[in-house]
Amino acid sequence: MTRGLHDKLFKLVFSAPAEAARLLQLALPPSLLTLIDLSRLEPRPVDLIDEALGERLSDLRFAAPLLGAESWITLLIEHQSQADPTLPLRLLRYTRGVWEQLRAQGARGLPLVVPVVVCHAPRPWSSARTLRALYDAPAEALDALAPYLPSADPVLYDLTPRSDAQIGGEAATRLTLLLLRHARDDDLWDTLCANRPLFEALITERGLGVASAVLRYVLEMGRRGPSDEARMVIRETMGEAAEDDLLRYGDQLRQEGAAHARRLLFISLRAGPYASLPDWAWDRLNEAALDELERWLTQAPDAETLLSLLAPAPRSG
Secondary structure (H helix, E strand, O other): OHHHHHHHHHHHHHOOHHHHHHHHHHHOOHHHHOOEOHHHOEEOOOOOEEOOOOEEOOOEEEEEEEOOOOOEEEEEEEEEOOOOOOHHHHHHHHHHHHHHHHHHOOOOOOOEEEEEEEEOOOOOOOOOOOOHHHOOOOHHHHHHHHHHOOOOOOEEEEOOOOOHHHOOOOHHHHHHHHHHHOOOOOOOHHHHHHOHHHHHHHHHHHOHHHHHHHHHHHHHHOOOOOOHHHHHHHHHHHOHHHHHHHHHHHHHHHHHHHHHHHHHHHHHHHOOOOOOOOHHHHHHHHHOOHHHHHHHHHHHHHOOOHHHHHOOOOOOO
């Protein structure tokens, strides 16, 4: 669920060439930045499908010319919210997919491909980063065989070990990276409010549509609704209508969450020995709020009886 939310925001923001160029300015080492003309970065369709695996081969794909040359380089930008121990092998497949497609289109020689991975896993990246790390051979053998073994090692831009001050960029780029880095915080609204100038610049540069998508991401990732400070920021930067829309969306999410929890309970109950629950118990299930449904789902495995779980709390006094 959350992986999809991260991906949606990442692709929305960085599918724009100007924003992708800003991201690459942060991620690529200086030795590559001196070779690539990012001012001429061009998007390429992400429609490479490995017929054997039936998978899409990258999140975002761009091409840029090499400075002072007629050659172009393909940059595959991949987002990771969790460490993936098979990443180097998957990147090799991605690279091969680009080679096959561009050669079928008449490319001369083997096209240049550089994978770029932006990661905000719970902990700094510790899985394999290179194909060498996956080979089953001693280090001395790998040293001797290195010239003869394939490699598609990525540029890894790991947000997790960086402080906020170490995350560069401006406007949408920096705000998006900060939100991804703090996505697991208890209150993501704090990050938005602390970076209000970036949010205002994002509105100016990318418009209210992207700004609304950012707010929805914060709402969906967060464990609570917007604080008073956050609502003030939304009102003052986007207007009262935007605040009302966000609150309505929050209500919709809560209703959908309650409906999902209710469906889980209904499925488990109707499939088990409780299909003949009394009417009052089914009424309780139908009318329960999300927090109560979630509490029942948590307590059900240890409840003495289901009816005791669903019974209303006794009135005091």
